Amino acid sequence: MGNSRTADKFVVRMPDGVRSRVEAAADLDHTSMNTFVVQAIEEKLARAKRQELLLDALERQVESQGAKA
Numbered sequence: 001m002g003n004s005r006t007a008d009k010f011v012v013r014m015p016d017g018v019r020s021r022v023e024a025a026a027d028l029d030h031t032s033m034n035t036f037v038v039q040a041i042e043e044k045l046a047r048a049k050r051q052e053l054l055l056d057a058l059e060r061q062v063e064s065q066g067a068k069a
Contacts, residue, residue, distance in 0.1 A: 012037070
């Protein structure tokens with residue numbers, strides 16, 4: 001991630017109980033809470049991108065089937 005002094009910082013407000021769940025999950029992964037949260041955000045963004053690509057491919061497929069009819 002780079003130097004923590006120069007990294008972008010963002011304060012997150014978590015609902016009651018979420019911080020302790022994140023802390024427990026990070027402990028199980030033998031990583032910091034920060035790393036756990038960053039990885040979770042990266043996974044969510046990647047999943048959203050994959051979903052977008054799949055929907056685009058499906059739309060192209062439907063359009064090509066419509067052109068054949």
